[in-house]
Amino acid sequence: xxxxxxxxxxxxxxxxxxxxxxxxxxxxxxxxxxxxxxxxxxxxxxxxxxxxxxxxxxxxxxxxxxxxxxxxxxxxxxxxxxxxxxxxxxxxxxxxxxxxxxxxxxxxxxxxxxxxxxxxxxxxxxxxxxxxxxxxxxxxxxxxxxxxxxxxxxxxxxxxxxxxxxxxxxxxxxxxxxxxxxxxxxxxxxxxxxxxxxxxxxxxxxxx
Numbered sequence: 001x002x003x004x005x006x007x008x009x010x011x012x013x014x015x016x017x018x019x020x021x022x023x024x025x026x027x028x029x030x031x032x033x034x035x036x037x038x039x040x041x042x043x044x045x046x047x048x049x050x051x052x053x054x055x056x057x058x059x060x061x062x063x064x065x066x067x068x069x070x071x072x073x074x075x076x077x078x079x080x081x082x083x084x085x086x087x088x089x090x091x092x093x094x095x096x097x098x099x100x101x102x103x104x105x106x107x108x109x110x111x112x113x114x115x116x117x118x119x120x121x122x123x124x125x126x127x128x129x130x131x132x133x134x135x136x137x138x139x140x141x142x143x144x145x146x147x148x149x150x151x152x153x154x155x156x157x158x159x160x161x162x163x164x165x166x167x168x169x170x171x172x173x174x175x176x177x178x179x180x181x182x183x184x185x186x187x188x189x190x191x192x193x194x195x196x197x198x199x200x201x202x203x204x205x206x207x208x
Contacts, residue, residue: 041201041202041203042079042080042082042084042201042202042205043199043200043201043202044079044084044196044199044200044202045196045199046196046197046198046199047195047196048195048196048200049131049193049194049195050073050077050085050091050128050193050194050195050196051073051074051075051191051192051193052071052072052073052074052091052192052193052194053071053072053074053188053189053190053191053192054069054070054071054186054187054188054189054190054192055070055071055072055188056069056070056188057185057186057187057188058095058109058111058185058186059183059184059185059186060098060099060100060101060107060108060109060139060183060184060185061107061183061185063095063098063109064095064098065095065096065097065098066094066095067094067095068092068093068094069092069093069094069095069111070090070091070092071090071091071092071093071113071130071192071194072088072089072090072091073085073086073087073088073089073091074087074191075087082205083205084202084205085116085202086118086119088119089116089117089118089119090116090117091113091115091116091117091126091194092113092114092115092116092117093111093112093113093114093115093128093130094111094112094114095109095110095111095112096109096110096111096112097109097110099139099140101180101181101182101183102180102181103143103177103178103179103180103181104142104143104177104178104179104181105140105141105142105143105181106139106140106141106142106143106181106182106183106184107139107140107181107182107183107184108137108138108139108140108184109137109138109139109184110129110130110136110137110138111129111130111138112128112129113126113127113128113129113130113194114126114127118204122204124200124201124202124203124204125200126196126198126200127196127197127198127200128194128195128196128197128198128200129194129195129197130186130192130193130194131192131193131194131195136195138184138186139184140184142178143178143179143180143181143182144174144178144179145174145175145177145178145179146175146177146178146179147175147177148172148173148174148175149172149173149174149175150170150171150172151170151171151172151173152169152170152171153169153170153171
């Protein structure tokens with residue numbers, strides 16, 4: 001019976017030491033978690049424009065759907081006096097959709113951006129597209145007419161008391177068909193813009 005009492009006291013002593021060695025809790029939250037709670041994220045809102053340039057040529061002729069692309073930012077992006085996205089930050093994505101050239105329309109593509117990588121290697125997932133005013137579709141312009149036609153245009157001239165004399169002038173109008181479309185390309189180093197399509201939480205800033 002005495003041995004059982006000593007065993008119980010020993011177990012109770014071990015349990016008290018284990019509990020006291022754990023981080024202090026307040027409302028179920030550890031001390032480490034409470035320290036992190038005071039950290040403020042900076043959120044880049046949807047619609048933010050980020051100036052970038054591609055590091056390689058991107059073309060609907062040579063790049064298939066799913067082709068991975070890389071851009072680098074060309075300017076520092078500040079918010080609240082903090083350099084959120086420094087110049088030369090890398091952006092990665094892929095060609096989401098390609099439309100081949102057809103008669104009357106040039107080729108087009110949509111480029112989706114999925115993450116940015118700071119110069120120290122820290123990665124942040126983002127949602128965005130390479131921007132264009134045509135719903136972020138790069139290319140897709142109408143092609144010029146295949147030929148132009150000369151069409152006479154008649155005008156009446158007033159003579160005396162009546163309109164009885166007609167003269168003709170030639171006008172040039174586009175024909176009924178357009179040229180075959182061409183492939184769309186983005187040269188390496190050309191200035192482009194990434195637009196965020198969802199808010200991006202920046203939890204890390206790079207200080208040189």
